[in-house]
Amino acid sequence: MFSFFDCDNYSVITLKCQPDRIEELKMENSCIGKPFNMSPKIGLALMQQPPQMASFVS
Numbered sequence: 840m841f842s843f844f845d846c847d848n849y850s851v852i853t854l855k856c857q858p859d860r861i862e863e864l865k866m867e868n869s870c871i872g873k874p875f876n877m878s879p880k881i882g883l884a885l886m887q888q889p890p891q892m893a894s895f896v897s
Contacts, residue, residue, distance in 0.1 A: 843876055850887045853877050 843853040853874040856864070861883055865871045874882035 852885045
């Protein structure tokens with residue numbers, strides 16, 4: 840396994856992945872997208888998302 844990322848900014852990390860799992864993972868997780876510098880057939884990108892704000896009813 841290996842990954843690509845910017846040492847100054849960890850907002851996106853590109854990972855190698857089993858090709859048969861990529862589409863399934865993309866459909867299940869909104870933080871997964873196209874890899875930055877790898878073929879989309881063998882890699883995916885994990886993108887940092889801002890935390891969701893909880894709505895409180897008073």
